[in-house]
Amino acid sequence: xxxERFRLRALLAVLLCLSALGPVWxxxxxxxxxxxxxxxxxxxxxxxxxxxGESVGGMARVATLVRQVRAENPDRVLLLHAGDILSRxxxxxxxxxxxxxxxxxxxxxxxxxxxxxxxxxxxxxxxMHLTRHARVPVLFSNLARRSDGKRPFGSFVVKRVGGVTVxxxxxxxxxxxxxxxxxxxxxxxxAEARQRVPELRPRVDLxxxxxxxxxxxxxxxxxxxxxxxxxxGGHSHTRLLKPxxxxxxGAPGEVVVVQAGELTRDLGRVDxxxxxxxxxxxxxxxxxxxLPVNAEVPEDPRIAAALKxxxxxxxxxxxxxxxxxxxxxxxxxxxxxxxxEVVRREAGADLALLDRxxxxxxxxxxxNTWADIYRIHPWRNRVLLLTSTGAQVxxxxxxxxxxxGGCMFGKEKGAVRDMVVGGRALEPEKHYRLAxxxxxxxxxxxxxxxxSRDTGxxxxxxxxxxxKRVKVLRTAPTGGRKMYANTQRGPRRSAAPTKTLGQGRCxxxxxxxxxxxxTPAQPGPAGFARARTEPGAWQVTGVRGRIPPPSLARARLxxxxxxxxxxxVLRPGGVQDRGGSRWQ
Numbered sequence: 001x002x003x004e005r006f007r008l009r010a011l012l013a014v015l016l017c018l019s020a021l022g023p024v025w026x027x028x029x030x031x032x033x034x035x036x037x038x039x040x041x042x043x044x045x046x047x048x049x050x051x052x053g054e055s056v057g058g059m060a061r062v063a064t065l066v067r068q069v070r071a072e073n074p075d076r077v078l079l080l081h082a083g084d085i086l087s088r089x090x091x092x093x094x095x096x097x098x099x100x101x102x103x104x105x106x107x108x109x110x111x112x113x114x115x116x117x118x119x120x121x122x123x124x125x126x127x128m129h130l131t132r133h134a135r136v137p138v139l140f141s142n143l144a145r146r147s148d149g150k151r152p153f154g155s156f157v158v159k160r161v162g163g164v165t166v167x168x169x170x171x172x173x174x175x176x177x178x179x180x181x182x183x184x185x186x187x188x189x190x191a192e193a194r195q196r197v198p199e200l201r202p203r204v205d206l207x208x209x210x211x212x213x214x215x216x217x218x219x220x221x222x223x224x225x226x227x228x229x230x231x232x233g234g235h236s237h238t239r240l241l242k243p244x245x246x247x248x249x250g251a252p253g254e255v256v257v258v259q260a261g262e263l264t265r266d267l268g269r270v271d272x273x274x275x276x277x278x279x280x281x282x283x284x285x286x287x288x289x290x291l292p293v294n295a296e297v298p299e300d301p302r303i304a305a306a307l308k309x310x311x312x313x314x315x316x317x318x319x320x321x322x323x324x325x326x327x328x329x330x331x332x333x334x335x336x337x338x339x340x341e342v343v344r345r346e347a348g349a350d351l352a353l354l355d356r357x358x359x360x361x362x363x364x365x366x367x368n369t370w371a372d373i374y375r376i377h378p379w380r381n382r383v384l385l386l387t388s389t390g391a392q393v394x395x396x397x398x399x400x401x402x403x404x405g406g407c408m409f410g411k412e413k414g415a416v417r418d419m420v421v422g423g424r425a426l427e428p429e430k431h432y433r434l435a436x437x438x439x440x441x442x443x444x445x446x447x448x449x450x451x452s453r454d455t456g457x458x459x460x461x462x463x464x465x466x467x468k469r470v471k472v473l474r475t476a477p478t479g480g481r482k483m484y485a486n487t488q489r490g491p492r493r494s495a496a497p498t499k500t501l502g503q504g505r506c507x508x509x510x511x512x513x514x515x516x517x518x519t520p521a522q523p524g525p526a527g528f529a530r531a532r533t534e535p536g537a538w539q540v541t542g543v544r545g546r547i548p549p550p551s552l553a554r555a556r557l558x559x560x561x562x563x564x565x566x567x568x569v570l571r572p573g574g575v576q577d578r579g580g581s582r583w584q
Contacts, residue, residue: 029276030273030274030275030276030281030284031076031162031163031164031205031273031274031275031281032073032076032162032271032272032273032274033076033077033078033161033162033164033166033206033271033272033274034069034073034076034077034078034269034270034271034272035077035078035079035080035208035230035232035268035269035270035272036065036066036069036077036078036079036080036267036268036269036270037079037080037081037082037232037258037260037267037268037270038062038080038081038082038260038264038267038268039081039082039083039084039116039212039232039233039234039235039237039259039260039261039262039268040082040083040084040116040234040235040237040261040262040263041081041084041085041089041101041262041263041264042084042085042086042087042088042089042118042262042263043085043086043087043088043089043090043092043093043094043098043101044057044089044090044093044263044264045058045059045089045090045092045093045100045101045104045307046058046059046090046092046307046311047061047295048263048265054294054295055294055295056263056265056292056293056294056295057263057264057265057293058264058293058299059104059108059264059303059307060299060300060303060304060307061264061293061294061297061298061299061300062108062264062267062293063104063107063108063299063300063302063303064297064298064299064300065267065291065293065297066079066108066109066267067300069269070109073162075161075162076161076162077161078111078112078159078161078166078168079108079109079110079111080110080111080112080113080168080208080210080232081105081110081112081113081114082113082114082116082210082211082212082232082233082234082235082259082260083113083114083115083116083117083118083119083172083212083234083235084116084117084118084119084212084234084235085098085101085102085105085113085115085116085118085119086098086101086118086119086121086122087116087117087118087119087121087122088118088360088378088379089101089378090371090374091314091370091371091373091374091375092307092310092311092314094374094378094379094380094460095310095313095314095370095374096310097122097123097126097130097380098119098122098126098127098130099130100306100310102130102131102133102134102136103306104303104306104307105134105136106134106135106136107302107303107306108300108303110136111136111137111159111168112136112137112138112139112157112159112168112170112210113136113137113138113139113170113210114138114139114140114170114171114172114210114211114212114234115127115131115138115140115153115172115212116172116173116212116234116235117172117173117174117175117178117212117235120174120175120178120180120181121178121180121379121380122379122380123180123380123382124180124181124183124184126380127180128152131153137154137157137168138153138154138170139153139154139155139156139157139168139169139170139210140152140153140154140155140170140171140172141154141155141156141169141170141171141192141193141196142171142172142186142187142188142189142191142192143172143174143184143185143186143187144184144185144187145183145184145185146183146184146185147183149185152184153170154170155169155170155196156168156169156170156196156200158200158203158204164205164206164274164281165203165204165205165206165280165281166204166205166206166207166208167200167201167203167204167206167207167208168208168210169193169196169197169200169207169208169209169210170210170211171189171192171193171209171210171211171212171213171221172189172211172212172213173186173189173212173213173214173235174186177442177443178439178442178443179438179439179441179442179443182442189211189213189217189221190217190220190221190224190225193209193221193225193228194224194225197225197227197228198227201227205274205280205281205282206229206230206272206274206281206283207227207228207229207230208228208229208230208231208232209221209225209228209230209231209232210232211231211232211233211234211235212233212234212235213233213235214233214235214236215233215235215236215238215244215257215259216236218231218233218244218257218259219244219246219257222244222246222248222255222256222257223246223247223248223249223255224249225255226248226249226250226251226253226255228255229255229256229272229283229286230255230256230257230258230270230272230286231255231256231257231258232258232259232268232270233257233258233259234259236259237261237262238259238261239259239260239261239262239265239266239290240257240258240259240260240268240288240290241289241290242288242289243256243257243258243270243286243287243288244256244257244258245257256270256286256288258270258288260290261290264293265292265293266290266291266292266293267290267291267293268288268289268290268291269288269289269290269291270286270287270288271286271287271288272285272286273285273286313370314369314370314371314374315369315370315371316369316370317367317368317369318368318369318370318372318373318464318467318468319368319467319468319470319471319472319473320366320367320368320471320472320473321363321364321365321366321368321472321473322365322472322473322474323363323365323473323474323475324362324363324364324365325338325362325363326362327359327360327361327362333359333403335359335361335362335363335376336354336356336359336403337403337404337405338363339354339358339359339376339377339403339405339459339463340352340353340354340402340403340404340405340406341405341406342405342462342463342466342467343383343405343435343437343459343462344405344406344435345405345466346457346462346465346466347383347385347435347455347457347462348385348433349385349406349432349433349434349435350406350421350422350432350433350434351393351404351405351406351407351421351432351433351434351435352403352404352405352406352434352435352436353396353397353400353402353403353404353405353434353435353436353440354381354402354403354404354405354436354437354440354459355381355402355403355437355439355440355443356401356402356403357379357439358377358379358381358403358437358439358440358459359376359377359403360375360376360377360378360379361375361376361377362376363376363473368467370464373460373463373464373467374460376463377459377460377463379439379459380458380459380460381437381438381439381458381459382437382438382454382455382456382457382458382459383435383436383437383438383454383455383457383458383459383462384435384436384437384438384441384452384453384454384455385433385434385435385452385453385455386433386434386435386436386441386447386450386451386452386453387431387432387433387434387450387451388431388432388434388450389428389429389430389431389432390419390421390426390427390428390429390430390432391428391429392446392450393407393419393421393426393432393434394416394419394426394428395446396444396446396447397409397411397416397419398411398414398415398416399414399444399446400440400444402440405435406421406422407419407420407421407426408420409426434450435455436452437459438454
């Protein structure tokens with residue numbers, strides 16, 4: 001009897017020791033994992049305020065939620081980021097090119113990320129510097145260098161979490177027309193997944209595609225690559241109230257697709273149960289939901305302290321203004337023409353042309369800080385110098401709707417007339433020093449045909465240098481000349497709609513379309529369309545500053561997808577705009 005008791009006690013002691021080391025899965029045992037995920041943060045590190053005055057988002061609150069979930073599920077949590085960490089963003093992000101954003105992701109313990117197209121807008125060199133020093137696996141399998149076909153980032157990572165072997169494959173999207181993408185080749189995400197999955201699937205219990213390709217493309221990926229278990233997506237800013245379950249093509253079961261909205265307003269949570277399947281594990285159940293990031297969530301002290309330290313320089317006053325320079329949607333653009341003239345003067349050029357999207361904010365009377373500079377120009381665009389003939393300048397202006405500095409001209413039906421440079425009529429054969437931002441140069445073929453020199457300066461740094469020297473802005477620096485061309489404001493960036501929009505989104509590209517739920521009792525905001533719609537439908541209320549065509553007034557709500565403050569959801573298949581392009 002004593003011997004039997006001794007054996008039982010010894011067995012109990014062994015089991016207790018093993019349980020202290022972590023979960024042990026026997027033949028009848030299972031496993032439970034939690035996947036937390038973010039996407040489309042766009043550099044918004046601090047809380048934002050909704051139109052109703054509610055405080056939402058913020059990385060310090062996200063960190064608290066992550067810590068709480070990890071405490072409840074020790075050693076069984078994965079944290080993933082599905083891209084657009086940077087791009088625009090608050091002053092903290094623009095100031096250091098995203099270094100703080102990556103540091104915060106390391107502090108909260110992100111396990112893997114896929115770069116979004118927004119990560120490239122601050123320049124490829126900047127992104128490579130950030131990722132080279134990051135202690136987070138950076139995955140982008142369908143991106144390669146044009147020169148040698150090599151991938152600048154990893155393709156996948158295999159991790160052991162809670163006794164489960166997890167494979168994470170990164171698939172992304174870039175804007176091939178952007179200057180930062182000129183040396184890169186974007187390959188088809190689904191074709192790349194089909195090539196990589198046979199290598200990964202036999203090695204793992206759970207296979208996740210971490211993507212920045214959009215909700216529609218995610219669903220197509222899930223249907224056509226049935227070996228996947230879960231797709232954690234981004235790019236389309238889709239807020240899913242429940243997971244989208246896509247039946248596998250030619251195979252039993254389903255692939256689950258999740259996405260967590262935008263701007264840290266939600267932290268996505270996916271709960272996964274696995275069960276034994278021979279020598280490995282297989283997925284038995286997946287459930288998912290968004291965790292709201294609001295004022296009820298306390299801020300993590302470490303993250304809050306890091307943000308406070310980084311914020312201090314942003315509150316430093318750079319200049320005072322006695323005038324207001326507006327940045328309206330149409331007509332003359334005083335803020336844009338002011339910035340263009342500052343770039344011209346500081347770069348030592350005769351003229352300056354800036355992309356319309358390079359000026360995002362106005363100049364307000366009173367004290368203006370570093371943060372205000374980044375509100376005016378949130379892109380860190382570099383300035384190039386070209387030597388062009390007067391005829392080339394006229395040709396460029398005929399094709400562009402750009403901010404201009406150093407010149408006065410008229411424009412009617414695409415024809416430039418009566419152009420004056422430096423107080424004298426433009427001479428077609430004369431050579432002029434022309435300053436342009438690198439985005440404009442990289443997207444306009446006729447400008448690319450003109451040799452350029454990189455000044456090593458950015459629009460924001462030239463603005464700071466000029467305004468520090470001026471100290472008090474009393475008038476726009478026009479040199480006594482009328483600087484405003486009689487043109488209408490065009491769309492920011494390129495007017496071409498995105499070709500691969502995907503379903504379930506109300507947007508043309510990025511988030512330049514605005515949607516809101518409409519019922520007869522809900523009037524539209526000032527300046528937006530006020531067409532009647534059926535109760536429960538979603539209406540596009542503004543597309544790049546234009547009133548939407550009537551065909552966009554009735555868009556059915558896609559079940560299971562919740563709108564953000566700027567995004568609604570359109571019925572799969574989209575509708576036609578005036579030009580015949582499909583909008584989704």
